[in-house]
Amino acid sequence: MNKFFTVSHQSSKSKARLGEIRTDHGIIKTPVFAPCGTKGTIKSLTPQLVKDIGSQVAFVNTYHLVTHPGADIIKKAGGIHKYSGFDIPLMSDSGGFQVFSLARNSMTRQSNFYHTHLKSEKITSASSQKNQQRKADIRGEEQPLLVKISEDGVKFRSTFDGQLIEFTPEKSMKFQRQIGADINMAFDECTYYPATHEYSERAMERTHKWLLRCIKYKDSELKFLSHTSQKRKNFSSSSFGNQYIYGVIQGATFEDLRKKSAEFVVSQNTPGVAIGGVSVGESKKEMREQVKWVADYLPKDRPVHLLGVGQIDDIIDLVKYGIDTFDCVEPTRLARMGRLYQLSRILSENSFPPVLATSGRLEKSLRVVGNPSFSATREFDIDIYKMVYKNNFEKVDKDCDCYVCQNFTKSYLHHLFKQREILGYTLATFHNLWVMEKLFDKIRELISEDKI
């Protein structure tokens, strides 16, 4: 029997657990980090390099792939694995994050829509808009232009070529089926921050209705497909073929809504569950609370994914709440900015686990500097652009034994970045993702010993 998820060890100290997710493209040992291959590529790395790093799973974005090259093209190519050369398990999102969250940024310029639909929502302070913009920049580069949002779904114009694209629960499922990632997300409305309770509740209800439509669509597809009865038996009724759907918990920053949403989504028995709408501009404390509130509701026998979170200092706490899989652009985005993780700081005996002081001192001070999104990782990396590295012939990270650290110096990386040489991005991305793997190796070891 092909069981999608099994827990091999439950920590006696917390909800942290060791597990295995089985997909047609391999087994994923959890907890695990999924690097973002937004457009079907982890920027600057070949799939072979991703394998060399040891990444067990990667994440692709439906919105980006639908705008280009188009889900139908990927289907024609035989699915995203064949098209992109990845043979590790892949997850895809529903498109909801980009469609709703990024579209809203462009919406702030469209006063007519704002006055008719969003007037009760207080999102207009300059600083919150700026923060949202920064966060949006982290999750994707292109902002769609929203045309219409309704109970049925959302229509928007692609910024790539201006074509009108519609996302409904059924279309999101269809696009994800065409793309062909192993794990799919149900279509959800990602509430922006800050949103009113009233709006967040409406969005949550909509997300729940959409989840039911996604499940129905998948079930009808299942009947439609020419699977053998034996093969069909191997999969949950809510998945079709080798693709598994996760329901997404929403509810913004409100405890009652988060709990209600968790109860509803978990009760739908999808093969996995995801938590969405976090890390969209709220403080780190609020982000963690949103996960903590639902921790008791999360399924014990199914995997739990946290969408869009992956800052070094958050991960261990979130694993303790029962999160099995993470995706985030942070390690790869930081790498392309010349920000290189230091394993020596992350796993050092003195400072492990790498958890931010509860005072939030660092977060606060860096918010003043102006980039809340990258705030807490500052301590865990170095900025290779700094002139001090021009004369530094030490390895990139003294405790790291990755290919980059074995072969290159800080001075050379400094030179590559200063000269905008493409190899710099490749080497930095390789190293940062390698460090993420070492962190998760350590986390799995600590869980097996009941230390976290």
Ligand SMILES: [Zn+2]
């Ligand atoms: Zn390294």
